[in-house]
Amino acid sequence: MLTNTVFVTLLALCSGVEFQIQNAANFDIWVGIQANPGHPQLRDGGFDLPAGHKVSVQAPEKWAGRFWGRTGCNANTKHCQTGDCGNKLKCNGAGGTPPATLVEITLKGDQGLDFYDVSLVDGFNIVASIKPSGGQGDGSQYSCKKDACSNHTVINQCPEELKVKNGQGTVIACNSACNAFNTDQYCCRGAYGTPDKCKSSTWPVNYPKFFKDRCPDAYSYAYDDHKSTFTCKAETYVIKFG
Ligand SMILES: *[C@@H]1O[C@H](CO)[C@@H](O)[C@H](O)[C@H]1NC(C)=O
Secondary structure, three states: OHHHHHHHHHHHHHHOEEEEEEEOOOOOEEEEEEEOOOOOOOHHHEEEEOOOOEEEEEEOOOOEEEEEEEEOOOOOOOOOOEOOOOOOOOOOOOOOOOOOOEEEEEOOOHHHOEEEEEEOOOOEOOOEEEEEEOOEOOOOOOEOOOEEEOOOHHHHOOOHHHEEEOOOOOEEEEOOHHHHHOOHHHHOOHHHOOOOOOOHHHOOOOHHHHHHHHOOOEEOOOOOOHHHOEEEEOOEEEEEEO
């Protein structure tokens, strides 16, 4: 086990990628990290990131997974108002409860490229961005550029039926239509389980448009167009919440 840990650490240092995770908000965030199946959890899946702080997390080559920011966390109960992974600081494989803004990345995928995106498919709880530091791309629009969902109006202009409020009545997140209504159409499943059958423009209410208008470079629903995926080859990615 120890040998394994040492090996994984060495591998990360030699050929892996560094994620610099920043809290740009003026409040405390608990970061959540969930590896995709078959990949190791990084930093046991979560840690406390006080306002203005930055933490460096090493990932092995070919790692894939997601990052999110948990807000309104209680150090005693370990429960967070948004993005909660089951009343614990270290998510250890558990995902965050929607709604939560997700930063997703796959290292060294197709053609050795890293694929990254910001996803609002599970709703929005906090502004987030991911940006390669340096890195090699082909100069095109979605190559080695910053992908961000940084428009704070997503919270205060959130459609009433999608608003998520805390006990004090403050809006703390904006739900996805799938999570709010749980229908096959809004969730792109069953008879709506293919891209051509699940176009948000044909929905009773085009809720993804609300998110897309504010965060054009983020995924807004399961079959959103694929322009929202960025690619790069980089050794460092800066992920910012708040
Ligand atoms: C946020 O989105 C709204 C709606 O599209 C837009 O009017 C506003 O200018 C955006 N704000 C920022 C800071 O981008």
